[in-house]
Amino acid sequence: MRIEKSTSLLPEVKRGRKVQITVDGKPIEAFEGETVAAAMMASGFRVFRTTAKDKMPRGMYCGMGICFECLVTINGVKNVRACLTPVTDGMTVVTQEEVAA
Ligand code: FES
Numbered sequence: 001m002r003i004e005k006s007t008s009l010l011p012e013v014k015r016g017r018k019v020q021i022t023v024d025g026k027p028i029e030a031f032e033g034e035t036v037a038a039a040m041m042a043s044g045f046r047v048f049r050t051t052a053k054d055k056m057p058r059g060m061y062c063g064m065g066i067c068f069e070c071l072v073t074i075n076g077v078k079n080v081r082a083c084l085t086p087v088t089d090g091m092t093v094v095t096q097e098e099v100a101a
Pocket of ligand 1: 081
């Protein structure tokens with residue numbers, strides 16, 4: 001869910017150009033300047049990958065590139081941190097089972 005309008009506590013919300021990305025085959029709306037993780041979270045995606053050993057779900061945790069919990073495949077490139085990658089129009093994102101080799 002995105003903050004849609006400003007309040008007395010928040011400054012005016014300014015967004016980049018609206019773009020579309022695809023996550024696991026589902027088209028979702030995003031805005032230039034957002035990260036892939038932000039766009040996925042705003043569209044309800046919480047599980048970005050699963051662990052190799054126990055298949056436990058992992059998603060956005062630190063949000064700043066430290067934990068590597070948010071690894072996804074972007075445009076065919078595996079193990080990309082969604083929290084550090086800005087969206088681009090037409091980008092294809094696939095959630096991963098474990099860290100891909
Ligand atoms: S959420 Fe920690 S590296 Fe992306």
